[in-house]
Every structure is written in C-alpha cells, then in structure tokens.
Amino acid sequence: MNIPYTRQTLDNGLDVLVHEDHGCPIVAVNLWYHVGSKNETPGRTGFAHLFEHLMFEGSQHYDKGYFHPLQEAGALLNGSTNADRTNYWEVVPTNALELALWMESDRMGYLLPALTDAKFANQRDVVLNERRQNYENRPYGFAGMAIMAALYPADHPYQWMTIGAAEDIRAAHIDDVRAFFQTYYRPRNASLALAGDIETEQAVELAGRYFGELEGGHEPPPVQVPTVAPFLSERRLVLEDRVELPRLYLSWHSPAIFAADDAELDLVAEILASGKTSRLYRTLVYQERLATEVAASQSSRELAGYFQIIVTAAPGRTLDELERAIAVAIDVLANEGPTPQEMERCQAQAEANFIFRLQTVGGFGGKSDQLNAYNVFVGDPGFFERDLDRYRRVTPASVQRVAREWLQPESRVLLSVVPRGRSDLALAGSQPVTVS
Amino acid sequence: MRVDRARLPALGADPSLRFPEIQRRTLSNGLRVWTIEHHAVPLVSFLALVPVGASADPLERPGLAAITSDMLDEGCGDLDAMALHDTLGRIGGHLDSEIGSDATILTLSSLGRFADRASALLADMVMHPRLEAPDFQRVRELRLNRLIQLRDLAPALADRAFARLLYRDHPYGHTPLGTEESLQAVTLADVRAFHGGMFTPSQATVIAAGDATHDALAASVEAAFGRWSTTGDGKPPDPSLWPLPEPPEERIALVNRPAAAQSELRIGHIGVPRHTPDYHALLVLNIVLGGQFVSRINMNLREDKGYTYGARTSFDFRRGPGPFALSASVQSDVTIDAVSEALNELHAIRGDRPVTAEELQTGRAALTRGYPRNFETAEQISRGAAQLALYDLPDDYFSTFVPRILAVDEKTVTNAAERYIDPARFVTVIVGDREKVSPEIARLNMGAPAELTSI
Numbered sequence: 001m002n003i004p005y006t007r008q009t010l011d012n013g014l015d016v017l018v019h020e021d022h023g024c025p026i027v028a029v030n031l032w033y034h035v036g037s038k039n040e041t042p043g044r045t046g047f048a049h050l051f052e053h054l055m056f057e058g059s060q061h062y063d064k065g066y067f068h069p070l071q072e073a074g075a076l077l078n079g080s081t082n083a084d085r086t087n088y089w090e091v092v093p094t095n096a097l098e099l100a101l102w103m104e105s106d107r108m109g110y111l112l113p114a115l116t117d118a119k120f121a122n123q124r125d126v127v128l129n130e131r132r133q134n135y136e137n138r139p140y141g142f143a144g145m146a147i148m149a150a151l152y153p154a155d156h157p158y159q160w161m162t163i164g165a166a167e168d169i170r171a172a173h174i175d176d177v178r179a180f181f182q183t184y185y186r187p188r189n190a191s192l193a194l195a196g197d198i199e200t201e202q203a204v205e206l207a208g209r210y211f212g213e214l215e216g217g218h219e220p221p222p223v224q225v226p227t228v229a230p231f232l233s234e235r236r237l238v239l240e241d242r243v244e245l246p247r248l249y250l251s252w253h254s255p256a257i258f259a260a261d262d263a264e265l266d267l268v269a270e271i272l273a274s275g276k277t278s279r280l281y282r283t284l285v286y287q288e289r290l291a292t293e294v295a296a297s298q299s300s301r302e303l304a305g306y307f308q309i310i311v312t313a314a315p316g317r318t319l320d321e322l323e324r325a326i327a328v329a330i331d332v333l334a335n336e337g338p339t340p341q342e343m344e345r346c347q348a349q350a351e352a353n354f355i356f357r358l359q360t361v362g363g364f365g366g367k368s369d370q371l372n373a374y375n376v377f378v379g380d381p382g383f384f385e386r387d388l389d390r391y392r393r394v395t396p397a398s399v400q401r402v403a404r405e406w407l408q409p410e411s412r413v414l415l416s417v418v419p420r421g422r423s424d425l426a427l428a429g430s431q432p433v434t435v436s
Numbered sequence: 437m438r439v440d441r442a443r444l445p446a447l448g449a450d451p452s453l454r455f456p457e458i459q460r461r462t463l464s465n466g467l468r469v470w471t472i473e474h475h476a477v478p479l480v481s482f483l484a485l486v487p488v489g490a491s492a493d494p495l496e497r498p499g500l501a502a503i504t505s506d507m508l509d510e511g512c513g514d515l516d517a518m519a520l521h522d523t524l525g526r527i528g529g530h531l532d533s534e535i536g537s538d539a540t541i542l543t544l545s546s547l548g549r550f551a552d553r554a555s556a557l558l559a560d561m562v563m564h565p566r567l568e569a570p571d572f573q574r575v576r577e578l579r580l581n582r583l584i585q586l587r588d589l590a591p592a593l594a595d596r597a598f599a600r601l602l603y604r605d606h607p608y609g610h611t612p613l614g615t616e617e618s619l620q621a622v623t624l625a626d627v628r629a630f631h632g633g634m635f636t637p638s639q640a641t642v643i644a645a646g647d648a649t650h651d652a653l654a655a656s657v658e659a660a661f662g663r664w665s666t667t668g669d670g671k672p673p674d675p676s677l678w679p680l681p682e683p684p685e686e687r688i689a690l691v692n693r694p695a696a697a698q699s700e701l702r703i704g705h706i707g708v709p710r711h712t713p714d715y716h717a718l719l720v721l722n723i724v725l726g727g728q729f730v731s732r733i734n735m736n737l738r739e740d741k742g743y744t745y746g747a748r749t750s751f752d753f754r755r756g757p758g759p760f761a762l763s764a765s766v767q768s769d770v771t772i773d774a775v776s777e778a779l780n781e782l783h784a785i786r787g788d789r790p791v792t793a794e795e796l797q798t799g800r801a802a803l804t805r806g807y808p809r810n811f812e813t814a815e816q817i818s819r820g821a822a823q824l825a826l827y828d829l830p831d832d833y834f835s836t837f838v839p840r841i842l843a844v845d846e847k848t849v850t851n852a853a854e855r856y857i858d859p860a861r862f863v864t865v866i867v868g869d870r871e872k873v874s875p876e877i878a879r880l881n882m883g884a885p886a887e888l889t890s891i
C-alpha cells in the first residue's frame with residue numbers, strides 16, 4: 001500500500017511530485033511553502049498567516065483576486081497556515097490544470113507588484129475578524145494560547161499560536177510582507193504535488209514550464225530553537241472564560257513528528273480517549289458520568305510535539321475529581337500496558353485511517369497533501385509505507401513504556417478553564433493567566 | 437516555451453464524466469437496496485437512510501427523533517454499547533450518524549474484507565437497537581449538558597432563534613437537539629415507540645458502495661436487512677400538509693451577549709421545498725449572491741469592507757420549505773453597517789442590480805465544472821445517491837444536472853430572485869453586545885428589536 005509518485009527537482013530547487021489516479025476527471029494541485037508561525041519572532045506573531053491571506057488577493061499578471069478565474073473553472077481551493085508550513089491547494093477539472101499552475105506560479109513569482117496598502121489593510125481586518133470568530137467569541141477559545149505560552153519559553157518558535165496576538169496583527173507592516181515573501185516564498189523553499197487524472201510526463205513538463213522561470217532564491221535562515229528544560233514540577237493555571245462547564249486541559253511535551261515514540265503516543269491517545277471503548281470515555285463519561293466529553297491527542301510537529309488530554313466536567317462534578325481519575329488511568333496504562341484487544345483495535349483503526357486517507361487526491365489531508373508532508377518533513381515522498389509501519393511495529397511493551405516516560409505527573413501543564421468569576425472551580429493551587 | 441503572462445490559459449473542452457451506475461433492487465420487506473461499485477481503494481461504505489428526522493418530533497417532544505438516533509449505537513442485538521464499539525474498532529469501522537429535519541442517516545465505512553460484518557452491524561443498529569434504561573439516562577444527560585454548553589455558542593444561539601422566529605410551532609421551528617423541557621420529560625417508552633413506529637423497511641433505503649461487485653454488495657445487504665420487519669408504517673409526515681406560519685411581528689430580534697467580540701447574524705425568511713421546479717435557477721442565484729467566495733455578499737462584507745471572516749447565503753432545500761438565510765459573524769462595532777450592506781445586496785439582486793451576464797457565466801460554470809468533484813469517493817457517491825432516495829429524484833438526476841444548470845439564463849435568475857427573496861418578510865437575528873448594537877438599530881427603520889432571553 002502506497003502512493004506511487006515521481007519526483008523531479010527543477011533547476012530553481014522546486015520539488016515537483018506527480019501521482020496518477022485516473023478515477024475521476026480532476027487534478028489536485030497542492031503547494032507547500034516550508035514556512036509557518038515558527039518562523040516568526042515575538043512581537044511579530046500571526047504574520048505567516050496574514051501573509052497567506054495576501055496570496056489570495058491577486059498577483060502582477062492577474063490582479064483581480066485569486067478566486068475568480070479558478071471558481072469559474074470549477075475549482076475548489078483553499079490554503080492554511082500552521083506552525084511549520086503553509087499550504088495552498090486547488091482541486092480542478094482536468095482542463096483547468098494549466099490555469100491553476102499559471103495562477104500558483106504567478107503568485108509565487110510576482111506577488112509583490114500587485115500588493116497595495118488597501119489590500120493589506122483589508123486583509124488585516126479580515127484576519128482580526130477570523131481571530132474574533134474562531135478564538136475570542138468562541139467558548140474555551142483562548143485555551144490554546146495559554147497552553148502554548150506555558151509549555152514553551154518566550155523565545156521558542158512554538159510559544160504562540162499561528163493566529164498570533166491581536167496587537168501584533170495590528171502592528172504588522174506592509175514592508176514586512178515584502179521581506180517575508182523574498183525570504184520564504186521561493187521555489188527552493190517549496191514543494192509542488194500534482195495528483196489525479198494526468199500523465200506524469202505531461203504534468204512534469206507543465207510544472208517546469210510554469211515554475212521553471214522563477215528565481216530559486218536562497219535557503220531561508222534556520223529557525224533558532226532554544227532548549228526546553230524538562231519541567232521539574234507541574235504547572236497549574238486557571239483561565240476565566242464565557243463558558244458554562246469547567247474544562248481541564250492536561251498537556252505534556254512529546255516527540256516531534258515521525259520521531260521515536262511519536263506513533264506509540266498516537267496509540268496511547270487512541271487507547272485513552274478515542275471512541276466509546278477507550279479507557280477515559282468508558283470510565284469518565286460512560287460509567288462514572290464525571291465528564292461530558294473527553295479527548296486525547298498526540299500533536300506532533302516538526303520541532304517538537306505535545307500530548308494533550310481535554311476533559312469537560314459534568315454539571316456538579318469537579319476538575320479535581322477528573323484530574324485524579326485521569327492520573328489513575330495513565331498510571332494503570334504505564335504499569336500494566338494495553339490489553340491485546342486494545343492493541344488489535346487500535347492497529348486496525350490506524351490501518352483503516354491510512355486507507356481512508358487514500359480516497360481523495362486533493363484538499364487538506366488528501367494524497368497530494370500527504371506527498372508534500374512526507375517530502376517536506378522527511379525528504380521522502382514515498383514514506384507512506386514506512387509511516388504505516390511505525391504503527392504496525394508498536395507493541396504493548398512500547399505503549400506502556402512511552403506512557404511511563406512521557407506522561408509523568410511532574411511534567412504536566414494543567415489548565416483549568418472556568419466560568420467568569422468562578423476561579424474556585426479550578427484545580428487547587430492554580431495561578432490565574434490572562435490571554436486576549 | 438515561455439509562459440504567456442498576458443492572458444490566462446484557455447480551458448479547452450470540459451472533461452466528460454461517466455456517472456457511477458446505481459443498481460436498484462427492492463427486498464421482499466420493501467427495503468430499497470442500491471449498490472454502486474467503486475474500486476479505487478479497499479473500502480466499503482453502507483448508508484442507511486430513514487426518512488424520519490427532527491420534523492417528525494411530536495409538537496410537545498422536540499428532540500425525540502435525535503435522541504432516538506443517538507441511542508442506535510448504544511448497543512444492538514447481542515452486543516452492548518462497549519462490545520459494539522469494540523467490534524467496530526476491530527473492523528476499522530468509521531460510524532457516522534446524522535440527523536436533519538427530514539432524515540436520519542447512518543453511514544458505516546470499513547475495510548473491504550469486513551464488508552459482511554459492517555453490513556450486519558449497521559443492520560443491527562437500525563433494526564435491533566437495545567434501547568435500555570441506563571443508556572437512555574446517560575444519553576439524555578449528555579444531550580442536556582450539550583444544551584447547556586450551546587448557551588455560549590453564538591452560532592448555535594442564532595440558529596435556534598432564527599428557526600423559532602420563522603417557524604414557531606411548525607415542525608421546522610426547532611433544531612434537532614430539542615429543548616431542555618422536552619429532554620427532561622422524554623421517556624424511554626417514547627423512544628421505543630418512536631423507533632418501532634418510524635423505522636420501517638418499506639420507507640428506508642440502504643446504499644452500499646465500494647470495492648465489491650453489485651451482486652456482492654446487494655447480497656451483503658440482503659443477508660443483513662432481509663429479515664427486517666416492523667408493525668409501524670413509518671410514513672414520514674407530509675410537509676405539504678403543514679400550514680406555514682405568518683411572518684413574525686418582530687422584524688428584528690436581539691440576543692444579548694455582553695462584551696461579545698462579534699455579532700452573529702441571520703437574515704432571511706421561509707424559503708422553498710426541494711421539489712420546487714426552480715431548484716436549478718435558485719442554485720445559480722445563490723452561488724452569485726452568497727454561495728461561494730466570489731459571491732456578492734462575501735466580496736462586499738469581507739473583501740471590500742473587512743467586516744467579517746466570511747459571509748454567505750443559502751437556500752436550505754428540504755421536503756417542506758426550509759429557510760433562506762444570510763449568515764455571517766461580524767465585528768461588533770460595525771454590526772448595523774453590516775446588516776445594512778447585507779440588506780442592500782439582498783434587495784439589489786432582485787432588480788436594481790440584477791445578475792449580470794458575467795456573473796451568470798461564473799456561477800453556472802462553477803456549478804457545472806465543479807460537479808465531477810462530487811463523485812470521487814464511495815461515500816460521496818452514496819451521499820449523492822441518498823439525496824435521490826430522500827427527495828424521490830429521477831434516476832437520471834446526475835446526468836441532467838449540468839444541462840439544467842446551463843439552461844438557466846439571466847432572466848430566470850432575476851425572476852427567481854424577485855419571487856423567492858422577499859424583503860418584506862425578512863427577519864433579522866443579531867446575537868451580540870446590546871450596548872454596542874442597540875443604539876444604532878434605529879438606523880435600520882425596523883422598529884425596536886425584540887429581545888430574546890430564553891432560546
């Protein structure tokens with residue numbers, strides 16, 4: 001099982017990956033720039049994402065907005081920014097492949113001549129509204145910001161969320177856009193995947209024609225990552241928010257994406273909180289009814305990961321009760337390991353998840369996005385089978401070991417989010433934090 | 437060859453799309469079984485469509501259909517909830533359950549080699565859910581807690597208030613979750629009676645799609661669902677029999693959310709049923725007005741004014757007339773400016789600034805050229821087919837979609853706008869900070885807002 005592909009690197013350094021899938025007369029164009037909020041600096045947060053917005057506002061040779069010709073051609077398109085990378089994609093009918101390549105290559109090569117103060121000011125307002133909609137006006141919306149700030153030191157590239165601080169977004173300047181574009185939006189820092197109803201040879205030729213003329217640029221400066229000293233004692237924080245039910249976030253540092261123990265911790269998350277048979281759902285929601293919901297995840301990123309458990313208290317139950325129950329569940333897993341039944345279920349689910357991801361050529365998480373992820377993060381677009389092998393190789397003993405090694409009580413960050421004026425509902429000993 | 441940057445590359449002819457063949461059979465118990473072969477990946481998907489949704493809730497029991505559907509995976513046949521979910525996990529199953537106004541849809545996808553097991557599990561959930569007291573108590577409690585949490589979610593508040601104002605006691609006047617009062621009062625006997633009366637093979641459709649032959653898929657469904665029999669007639673309510681309420685007295689309503697960073701907006705009125713002969717014209721109208729990024733509403737409120745992260749309109753086509761609504765979440769201090777701009781756009785497309793030839797071309801092309809994307813995965817195709825089953829659409833529906841869209845002209849769109857967008861009936865709901873919004877509402881000349889407190 002894999003995603004067959006061809007890779008060709010253009011003279012300017014742009015990687016071109018092609019995967020044929022003739023099931024449906026569509027092609028996915030997926031372009032990754034290896035830049036994200038980790039490339040920002042304190043005081044300038046949110047910029048990589050604001051920049052992504054400007055990529056949709058037109059470029060030198062088609063300066064009437066990015067969406068119009070593509071939506072008229074039947075394309076679905078979008079982009080996203082996270083800490084590590086920014087991606088842009090179109091899924092087009094086969095006859096619009098050249099159009100999509102023309103548009104993507106024009107904004108890669110010729111964005112700045114079309115940039116204006118008006119566009120910049122408009123998209124800054126749009127991004128501030130995105131922040132209001134998805135964080136400020138949403139219950140528990142500030143939790144992520146408080147947690148990142150607690151997990152990482154001030155100069156660490158993961159210390160802030162990709163959306164950034166509102167005051168930083170307001171302070172962003174159009175000159176920063178120019179510098180950012182010249183540093184990061186170069187063919188050498190990008191990876192282009194084409195997947196769908198195309199012939200490889202023709203796809204490579206087209207990619208070369210549209211992108212080959214662009215200057216490669218230099219390698220961007222490396223990201224400075226300060227060492228994070230292991231936490232010697234847990235941190236307890238409380239955030240007041242417009243919420244009805246208190247919620248507890250438990251977070252730990254964890255391995256980076258594809259690093260040792262990453263897949264094991266993914267399965268730990270699965271065993272603890274995925275589906276009704278998971279340990280925490282069964283005890284906290286199903287049997288004891290202490291919680292209304294529980295989730296766990298291993299969020300692995302390029303430089304480092306974090307493991308997180310999120311649990312919401314049922315009315316009348318306390319976060320202290322939940323914290324104790326979760327500590328016990330982790331303890332049991334670390335001491336006794338998973339059951340054979342749990343291993344069978346989690347590994348079958350992992351395999352199915354890999355196959356489910358093979359169903360679509362484009363969009364977030366489709367085959368083209370996957371090829372780029374492997375190419376950018378491990379330098380091998382053909383990593384699919386090895387990636388799946390990481391999950392096949394997990395043993396009960398290795399699950400037990402990572403639970404013991406990574407999920408220690410003294411290295412946790414515990415954030416209580418409680419209704420306004422009810423800091424008494426937080427875990428005992430929590431320090432107030434403010435986020436805005 | 438150097439790229440010609442002076443003009444965009446021509447598209448050339450649109451690719452032809454071969455629509456997936458749907459084989460249709462009916463079992464002796466009346467169950468319709470549709471199969472679709474799709475061999476791209478070793479997966480199968482089984483979709484059970486029961487044409488009973490939240491609109492089938494008794495007037496005094498809003499939420500009954502949804503809590504019933506929620507109970508289906510709490511144990512079935514020989515398996516209690518834990519055993520059922522353990523089994524689902526071990527076949528790599530993905531279970532999805534959704535309830536809308538008109539239907540309950542359960543979809544179970546799994547690795548192809550477990551097709552028979554998946555089909556049997558789905559059948560057990562639909563036919564023989566255990567519906568036991570401890571599970572019911574827990575599920576009800578969780579749904580009540582969900583209601584509590586929604587008090588702080590502005591979009592949920594806006595949706596509930598909007599449905600209530602538009603439809604009142606009409607079956608579309610509540611969201612599937614129901615109300616606290618109703619959930620407190622509902623009993624396990626209600627759920628059992630609802631399931632027994634409404635879940636019947638003669639009204640349901642099972643759609644099997646994936647990496648197997650038509651015959652194998654059909655055999656799998658028949659083995660699992662063949663012995664389904666019930667006493668109820670499961671006839672879903674007929675929406676054409678429901679009288680529509682008059683537009684409310686309140687033209688504008690406010691749900692106060694002190695210090696909210698944004699105001700959540702809904703503007704619209706009762707729309708049209710799925711069966712309208714103007715369906716395709718309305719799709720074109722909507723995509724120009726607020727149905728995609730380059731639509732008028734989004735270009736105005738987002739790309740020109742920067743008031744919002746995004747704004748859109750939609751006709752919610754149901755068996756009966758669903759709502760037509762404009763939705764957006766806008767910066768608090770420009771709330772009334774945003775409402776004014778939105779109202780201007782809704783007015784203008786009816787005649788002052790009718791759809792232009794260029795807009796028509798863009799909108800039609802987006803719909804027709806984008807159509808192949810809906811046929812990529814087995815589950816997408818099943819969901820498309822489920823629409824045919826639910827709304828009794830003709831067998832050639834997929835293959836006639838593109839020509840019908842292309843047949844819509846400017847005049848048809850403007851006529852549709854005039855006829856189906858009626859500013860005189862608009863209701864505007866604002867979930868936002870009263871202190872910021874109220875002083876400016878007078879500018880809209882809609883009278884004083886009704887303040888809604890319990891939603």
